[in-house]
Amino acid sequence: MVFASVLLGKLSWQVFPKDIVTLGAFVSIVAGGILVAALLTYFKKWGYLWREWLTNTDHKKIGVMYVILSILMLIRGGVDALMMRAQQATAVGASHGVLSSSTFQQVFSAHGTIMIFFAAMGLMFGIINLVVPLQIGTRDVAFPFLNLTSFWLFAAGAILINLSLGIGSFSAAGWLAYPPLSELKYSPSVGIDYWIWTLEIAGIGSLMSGINFLTTIIKNRAPGMTLMKMPLFSWSVLCAMFLVIFAFPILTVTISLLFLDRTLGTHFFTAGGGGNMMMYVNLIWAWGHPEVYILILPAFGVFSEIVSTFSRKKLFGYRTMVWALAAITVLSFSVWVHHFFTMGAGADVNGFFGIMTMIIAIPTGVKIFNWLFTMYKGKIHFNSALYWFFGFVILFTIGGVAGVIMAIPAADFQLHNSLFLVAHFHTMIVSGVLFGYFAGFTYWFPKIFGYKLDEKLGIKTFYLWVIGFILAFFPLYILGFLGATRRINHYAANLGWQPLFIVAGIGAVIIAGGVAMGVWQQIVSYRRRQEYKDKTGDPWNGRTIEWSVPSPAPYYNFKAIPVIHDRDAFWVAKQNHQALVSDDDVVDIILPKRAPVSFILGMCALVFGFAMIWHIWWLVIVSLIAFVVILMVRLNDEKPYEVVTAEDILAHEKSLKTGNVV
Amino acid sequence: MLYDRYKSELKLKKKRNKIFTIVIISLIVLVGIVWYLSTLNFEVLNPKGTIALQERNLIYLALLLSLVVVIPVFSLLIIFAYKYRENNPKKVDYKPDWDKNNLLEFSWWFFPAVLIAILGVITWNTSHSLNPFKPIDSKVQPIRVDVISLQWRWLFIYPAYKVATINYLPLPINTPIDFHLTSDAPMNSFWIPQLSGQIYSMPVMSTQLHIMATSDGNYRGLSANISGVGFANMSFVAAVKSSQAFQTTIKNISQSRQTLNYASFLKLAKPSLNSKVQYFSKVNPAIYDQLIMSYMTASHPAIINKNSSNTSIKSGMGM
Numbered sequence: 005m006v007f008a009s010v011l012l013g014k015l016s017w018q019v020f021p022k023d024i025v026t027l028g029a030f031v032s033i034v035a036g037g038i039l040v041a042a043l044l045t046y047f048k049k050w051g052y053l054w055r056e057w058l059t060n061t062d063h064k065k066i067g068v069m070y071v072i073l074s075i076l077m078l079i080r081g082g083v084d085a086l087m088m089r090a091q092q093a094t095a096v097g098a099s100h101g102v103l104s105s106s107t108f109q110q111v112f113s114a115h116g117t118i119m120i121f122f123a124a125m126g127l128m129f130g131i132i133n134l135v136v137p138l139q140i141g142t143r144d145v146a147f148p149f150l151n152l153t154s155f156w157l158f159a160a161g162a163i164l165i166n167l168s169l170g171i172g173s174f175s176a177a178g179w180l181a182y183p184p185l186s187e188l189k190y191s192p193s194v195g196i197d198y199w200i201w202t203l204e205i206a207g208i209g210s211l212m213s214g215i216n217f218l219t220t221i222i223k224n225r226a227p228g229m230t231l232m233k234m235p236l237f238s239w240s241v242l243c244a245m246f247l248v249i250f251a252f253p254i255l256t257v258t259i260s261l262l263f264l265d266r267t268l269g270t271h272f273f274t275a276g277g278g279g280n281m282m283m284y285v286n287l288i289w290a291w292g293h294p295e296v297y298i299l300i301l302p303a304f305g306v307f308s309e310i311v312s313t314f315s316r317k318k319l320f321g322y323r324t325m326v327w328a329l330a331a332i333t334v335l336s337f338s339v340w341v342h343h344f345f346t347m348g349a350g351a352d353v354n355g356f357f358g359i360m361t362m363i364i365a366i367p368t369g370v371k372i373f374n375w376l377f378t379m380y381k382g383k384i385h386f387n388s389a390l391y392w393f394f395g396f397v398i399l400f401t402i403g404g405v406a407g408v409i410m411a412i413p414a415a416d417f418q419l420h421n422s423l424f425l426v427a428h429f430h431t432m433i434v435s436g437v438l439f440g441y442f443a444g445f446t447y448w449f450p451k452i453f454g455y456k457l458d459e460k461l462g463i464k465t466f467y468l469w470v471i472g473f474i475l476a477f478f479p480l481y482i483l484g485f486l487g488a489t490r491r492i493n494h495y496a497a498n499l500g501w502q503p504l505f506i507v508a509g510i511g512a513v514i515i516a517g518g519v520a521m522g523v524w525q526q527i528v529s530y531r532r533r534q535e536y537k538d539k540t541g542d543p544w545n546g547r548t549i550e551w552s553v554p555s556p557a558p559y560y561n562f563k564a565i566p567v568i569h570d571r572d573a574f575w576v577a578k579q580n581h582q583a584l585v586s587d588d589d590v591v592d593i594i595l596p597k598r599a600p601v602s603f604i605l606g607m608c609a610l611v612f613g614f615a616m617i618w619h620i621w622w623l624v625i626v627s628l629i630a631f632v633v634i635l636m637v638r639l640n641d642e643k644p645y646e647v648v649t650a651e652d653i654l655a656h657e658k659s660l661k662t663g664n665v666v
Numbered sequence: 667m668l669y670d671r672y673k674s675e676l677k678l679k680k681k682r683n684k685i686f687t688i689v690i691i692s693l694i695v696l697v698g699i700v701w702y703l704s705t706l707n708f709e710v711l712n713p714k715g716t717i718a719l720q721e722r723n724l725i726y727l728a729l730l731l732s733l734v735v736v737i738p739v740f741s742l743l744i745i746f747a748y749k750y751r752e753n754n755p756k757k758v759d760y761k762p763d764w765d766k767n768n769l770l771e772f773s774w775w776f777f778p779a780v781l782i783a784i785l786g787v788i789t790w791n792t793s794h795s796l797n798p799f800k801p802i803d804s805k806v807q808p809i810r811v812d813v814i815s816l817q818w819r820w821l822f823i824y825p826a827y828k829v830a831t832i833n834y835l836p837l838p839i840n841t842p843i844d845f846h847l848t849s850d851a852p853m854n855s856f857w858i859p860q861l862s863g864q865i866y867s868m869p870v871m872s873t874q875l876h877i878m879a880t881s882d883g884n885y886r887g888l889s890a891n892i893s894g895v896g897f898a899n900m901s902f903v904a905a906v907k908s909s910q911a912f913q914t915t916i917k918n919i920s921q922s923r924q925t926l927n928y929a930s931f932l933k934l935a936k937p938s939l940n941s942k943v944q945y946f947s948k949v950n951p952a953i954y955d956q957l958i959m960s961y962m963t964a965s966h967p968a969i970i971n972k973n974s975s976n977t978s979i980k981s982g983m984g985m
Contacts, residue, residue: 105895105896105898106895109892109895176894176895177892178892182852182853182891182892183852184852184853184869185852185853185892185893185894190851190852190894275852275868275869275870275961276869276870276960276961276962276964276966277964279870281853281868281869281870282868282871315750316760316762317761317762317763317764317765318762318763318764318765319765320764320765320766321765321766321770321771322765322766323766324771324775344866346855346863346864346865346866347866347868347873348798348799348865348866348871348873348874350797350799351793351794351797351799351800352793354793354797355789355790355793355794358789358790358793359786359789359790362782362785362786362789363782363786365778365782366775366778366779366782369735369739369774369778370771370774370775370778372739373739373742373770373774374771374774376739376742376743376746377767377770379746379747379750380746380750381750381758381759381760381761381764382750382760382762383750383752383760383762384746384747384750384751384752385752386751386752394743394747397739397743398740398743401735401736401739401740402736404732405729405732405733405736408728408732408785409725409728409729409732411789412724412728412785412788412789412792412793413789413792413793413796414720414721414724414792414793414795414796414863415721415724415725415728415792416863417721417796417798417862417863417864417865418710418718418721418722418725418859418862418863418864419710419725420855420863420864420890421855421857421864421890421891422710422890482703484710485708485709485710485711486706486707486708486709486710487707487708487709487710487857487859487860487886487888489857489888489889489890490890490892491892491897491898492897492898493898494898494899495898496901499706499707499886500705500706500707501706503702
């Protein structure tokens, strides 16, 4: 027995899920994995996958991997959402619905965690990876090896959170796991530990990505591109990465302290023993609020690019846009208490944070007016990317009004923790963050893959999302006024809420249809890729320099780095009938080598996290040592790059023109 | 010729019929929705107490003020998108390089700022006037109720009457109520939407909430913060009564055979999904303070009698 507990920690035969829903979910994920592996083997694609994708440090490839993984996680989180909707539509009066209370609580905790950390964050880092180096005129990020390692830490977190379906259980304490509920006394199972280690690993990946992109934008801009000549998307990423660097360490430390409470018996946040749970709530939101802006600022950046491009007009009020971004960045650290006005901080504190929260609405409003006036006296081309923008403005404004109301502490007392709040933040995150990245993905897709996405299906996807969203979340605003709280797995029949929950469920199904339509759009567009081919590299009549290179962007991005004189450098060059660079500028360059080590480090982190969760201490030590040793060996690589000669580049450029390269 | 005209008229008629049908169907749906919603009790918007009333009016006021920004945004979006569309047959201005106008930019920094300044003043004032810790001005002597959230039910102690209840909260009308809240469970949030906004109840901590009901009736109370598997069942009835009826109720409760001291409280505090109403007489009013102190002095059974299968405090200390 002692031997087994040393060898396996807390693992035993008891850990497999007993309820059919969780087991079914896990089995289908495993079956999906086996199917993919079988297909890869059958088509002999393992080598291709390993060399061209999993170990490739090219930022564009990493970006694509981020997007694919995030969409998979979006689907996983979406299934969770459908289960919640099914539960709340049926669990009324005598019926207790389809899920047990504890499964339901795990489902909503997983939904929140997955959607924020893996769907939204992943899409954000995906788009950033795809676009930023191309937009600021560099061949790759500042630290390509670190970039791939960040991705694999992100992936390790994603694997770990899905493992909780089949081995043990997940947290049932909500996506932010407030103590004392998340302390050992009230949550003795491994659920919270899965949550902690998922976020520790993915969070460190995010922090390193933040450092990487901040450095890239500060150091690697093309010559002549001063900060005030930098495209607004890159500006928004700069601000967001600044927030990442300051916010994510708070998350890492906070959940580490929770880990210490749970594992070593410390009393940082426990009830009694000198612990202070309110400290946790403050700390987690000191990360959590900037996190919201981390997600949304790059989406704002995407909209700035899209509105300007499709209005065929310069972005209105560039300077104010930059200042608004900067203002939001700074202010986002001074509003966190609005997440818990009801904790009883007192009138002065609540009043201060309420006012700060409202002040943040000013720069956000400025951005919206600037976008609208970018359209003014433009020539608006209604691309599907722009549809997402229209949906965003309408929904985001409605959500913003809900936010301003809740920023008043005394009004928030009546709305906090209600479904009104749930509807509010879903409005902000779905219409702001998701719509933004969907728009960005549509917009930059040709640059990465060389062909455009099907427009009609894109517009259909948009309508399904918007109609589904309205049906799914507007009933929740109403339910909030009816006094319905979030996270309830059951309610009394005489309240009369059921029809609203059923409508919300229908909305969720329509959103699922939107996701399916998006996938279908990918399939159809791929099949018609010859027809939709982007032959010029500039499918939208773009303004910024990423459109000056061929599509798909070659592995070295630019045959020569252009010198920048204007904000819309490519647009101006086109107006003057000039090329940004000529073949004479091409020189020998260096590019980062492949890095299989990143993948191995990610897997070490995965094993480490798993061992920590299950208290398999020998494995903790082994995986930690492996991580450090492998990292050290890689860091001592004297030549982590390879040389690409000017001839190679020119030959590749030529082949792109003749179309010999797929 | 005649046939063509006839055909086109038929087409037009069909189109009209279609529009007519759509309008009728949407009207029916709309009436149905309005009728359905009118049967519901919008608890947040249907206040029965002084605090809830002010909070609702505040929500309306903020909503109204926000419309000052929303309406221009929506109008501009629709007008600009329509007027400056690429395939607009009318000739409209196209100024691809027009990218700044100081007056315009100033206006949308300035006017929203004015609006926020107004809202800010309202925010600051109401944060103070509706501060849950602030006693309510009234000539009537307030009644103190100690609220302890348990796993997963509510214990209400009336120290002045030495009675207590589970999941039933009788309150006298037009009388200020002085709630003191703590928890012998994870964080909960105490909320009776028709009487006032919510406040957290937390172990070790003591929060306060002052309310006054202005109309008698039974109102739904609940926990708004996730606190474990039985969380959704933590609802109770806040029964607002005339002061006579309230006194009678208290008298009835004080005849209950169940009594409550600290030892029996600890038994009562064990996790339970039984949400049935219970009455207690001869209640020791010191339970509330004793509970909070037991966490502070680490004499609470949850702290001293740790289950040995858990990582105990002792082994933690030994590390």
